[in-house]
Amino acid sequence: MPELPEVEVTRLSFADRIAGAEVLSVYLGKALRWPLGCAPAKLVGRTVQAVRRRGKYLLVDLDQGLLLVHLGMSGSLGFARHLAALGKHDHFEMRTSHGTLRLNDPRRFGAVVYVAGEDAPQARKLLGKLGMEPLSDDFDVARFHAGLKRRKTAIKQVLLAGDVVVGVGNIYASETLFLAGIRPTLNAARLSRPRVARLHAAIRDVLGRAVAGGGSTLRNFSSAAGESGHFQLEAMVYARAGQACRVCGTAIKSLRQGQRSTFYCPHCQKA
DNA sequence: CACGGATCCTGATGGC
DNA sequence: TGCCATCAGGATCCGT
Numbered sequence: 001m002p003e004l005p006e007v008e009v010t011r012l013s014f015a016d017r018i019a020g021a022e023v024l025s026v027y028l029g030k031a032l033r034w035p036l037g038c039a040p041a042k043l044v045g046r047t048v049q050a051v052r053r054r055g056k057y058l059l060v061d062l063d064q065g066l067l068l069v070h071l072g073m074s075g076s077l078g079f080a081r082h083l084a085a086l087g088k089h090d091h092f093e094m095r096t097s098h099g100t101l102r103l104n105d106p107r108r109f110g111a112v113v114y115v116a117g118e119d120a121p122q123a124r125k126l127l128g129k130l131g132m133e134p135l136s137d138d139f140d141v142a143r144f145h146a147g148l149k150r151r152k153t154a155i156k157q158v159l160l161a162g163d164v165v166v167g168v169g170n171i172y173a174s175e176t177l178f179l180a181g182i183r184p185t186l187n188a189a190r191l192s193r194p195r196v197a198r199l200h201a202a203i204r205d206v207l208g209r210a211v212a213g214g215g216s217t218l219r220n221f222s223s224a225a226g227e228s229g230h231f232q233l234e235a236m237v238y239a240r241a242g243q244a245c246r247v248c249g250t251a252i253k254s255l256r257q258g259q260r261s262t263f264y265c266p267h268c269q270k271a
Numbered sequence: 272c273a274c275g276g277a278t279c280c281t282g283a284t285g286g287c
Numbered sequence: 288t289g290c291c292a293t294c295a296g297g298a299t300c301c302g303t
Contacts, residue, residue: 074282170296259275
């Protein structure tokens, strides 16, 4: 489910409401990707101060320490005053004075990790190598180009790796490369400055619009095609192998890169 | 060190 | 209750 826009929209959905809340109890279900890192009882009595985001991680600031929350491939967070009984895939729940925060994650690639601070070893391990925030002012063409020049692998895989720029997941990687007219297999270091500029613009444009549009993914959009207001985020290439390119009509191709599927238009995207 | 591949887990889907 | 293979929006870990 979650690429950066959904994580950001999730954050916006409860950050203000949970701020100031006191933690009343913590429930842990089946193991997630990593252990919580402290006894659940240690969180009781803490106060939630804010919810921030770094890449696809949510940072839930407490008066002592913080929680790093990642939704993995299949996770979703809900926050409400009253929730139904715990479901099969609800593996973390934190009751607070303002409502209950609950993580549902069928595949359990997600995680909730307590760290004493952002300098704690586990925090540095998870957050330390993250690249630039795509919607921040830091992410400019010059820095993007400099980052890509250091990487010798395919541009699609560099986008996914997240150590140059964060938040571009498998769907948006294919989509932004289409919008920029760049073949996904091209060596990142060899992209010309104008092409880097086009890719930079595509990333900011697509991610920014997805956040503004409520974080729904392109895949969801395609299934909801025809709904007004969402039309502009219809997938151009993702999951469209064999179908006609919406721009030129050429059949969309697919390939595997690092165990992930990639989609592109062989005519619109130049090698 | 940078890269490519294996890996964690459950569920949906489609072929046979 | 059919069985099996494949794929899924992530990203870390490990061997080379």
